[in-house]
Amino acid sequence: MPELLQFGFMQRAFAAGVVMAIVCPLIGVFLVPRRLSLIADTLAHVALAGVAIGLLMGTSPILGALIVTVVGALGMERLRSHGALQGDAALAVFLSGGFALAVVLISLARGFNADLFAILFGSILTVSPADVWLISALGAVVVATILLSYRRLFVITLHEDLARTSGVPVTALNLMLTLLTALTTVVAMRMVGVLLVSAMIVIPTLTGFSLGRSFRRATTVAVVVALGAVGIGLTAAYYLSLAAGGAVVLTALLIFAGVAVLKRIPWGPRARLAALLLLCVSVSSAGASAQEGECRRWREAFAAMPVRMVTVQAGAKTMAIRVKVAETSEQAAAGFQCSTPQEIQKTLILFDFGQEIYSQFHMNNVPAALDIAFIKADGAIFSILKMDPSPTALYGPLGNFRFALEARAGFYESQGIKQGEARLRVPVPR
């Protein structure tokens, strides 16, 4: 198994990403030719209001988004079909309305900024196992419905009057397509973020349209392009510490641009396809090897940390603990980076800086939450913090420390070790 797939959060990200990559182009091929791409963007903004409601009420933001987006989609279709608002005017009203509502709701409740950031720009770290199930279920509904009504949706895309005079219930299917777009928005939101959902619907579709001769082929190519963008984008995001949503969308754009350039070269279709594949492989392998190196470096430093026994005295209890010691600056920089959740479960790392310093710890490339105890030169454990995986957050105590002891989340509480009451003894001081 590739290293990055050893982490639960990356497995979940890939699962959600694959669902998104299949669903988005399937909707896109029916929206883009009819100049309805804005529907996806509109519903994404409506979904944001749903996320805010979900967070306010303490329920799942995805569930909130799902309900509000479906209601919004129904309202939008009603306005459009009754001719109260023409074409994109209805979309503009809902887009700005949804966004304004979201902004107001967000200002009402402070304190979910991190979650909100994740929803706006996408976050693979916050995809929970429950999210993966919900996303997969929604994706299955969209795929099944599209496959069953593929022929009918295709006639509508070709020519609405032809569809009507062939007995296709155009109005009902248009409503269905809008509802499916709502579901797709919710599926893609977790991965690429509200602001980039429509990119995943439009860009692979355009690539498919420029490569495929038949509609069926174009649809298949669009799905393949989206899958490639997710695979390469997520891998790049993991190794280069990039925002996953942006990386996936930029990859899709790069493929689109690459196709546009290749189409200008007078080669046969096979040669073009080969060149495209080569481009994908070289881009991804270049990205992977660049960072494969860095992760290997952290893994080597982790493996080289010496194992020592230390004791911790908590109240009347004294316990002996086996720790890995990060002695060199290389080892201190490595920490738990690129390790597996299993290793985090059974390993503690003691950082010894030789003297009291002030510093902060990041959680980039760390696959599971940690507890960290900050310890004075005399062994006093004066601060214990929980650190969640995040590419950006920094954690540090109020005050200088000589030692820091990283353990799995919940370790100190389970051992009855409390800040301000426990002491660390390191038998062989440096």
Place this chain on the structure above:
Amino acid sequence: MRPFVELEGVGVSYGEVRVLDGINLTVEPGDFLGIIGPNGSGKTTLLRVMLGLLEPQDGSVRLFGQPPAAFREWRRLGYVPQRAALDPALPVTVGEVVATGLVASLGIFQRIGTRERTRVKEALARVGMEAHARTRIGALSTGQQQRVLIARALVSDPELIILDEPTGGVDPEAQTSFYAMLQHLSREREVTLILVSHDIGVVAKEVNKLACLNRRLIFHGRPGDFLSDAALTALYGPAVRIVSHDH
């Protein structure tokens, strides 16, 4: 047998503008009806009314004896839109376009099988386009696109085909063979045809019934009677004469 299309006192207005007024028209099985009239005479509106795409404010419409809203046997009807109807940028093959003509006769869970593929091939052969089944629609000439749309209409074996300005933008040579094909459909296969056009000269020669439209129906009958009739003057004004160009 009931008439295929019956219009009684049909009137349509767009806002203040009266586009169609008091239209009475029947299309019998076996008819080859040409609907002609100058630009803006309401031809396209009339066609949309007949197809059930537009509900008239006044009068009644019957398609195969039923009001369009209740009509379900769409397989019996073929519609050929203007050739500019298809987006040439869309990646769609000729075969895919023609297969959409079968959508009315296939259930949701039915897949396109050998039988359907054979029908698509046959329909393409009838319009002389069998070699182009896998060609992208945008790569075809105007006349070829028109043939594909007709193949699409033919694939469900309809009893009535309605064509909207089918020869617009088609070169004269292609027009001749196009009308020969329509004649074949009308005479040999007994398909009822309705043809909407602004090209009186050509249409009057080909059809066996003519309807001249300028908001109201000015003439409805055999084309021979029309060309000698004062209706032409009523339709286009006194300055217009039909110039018959025989090839």
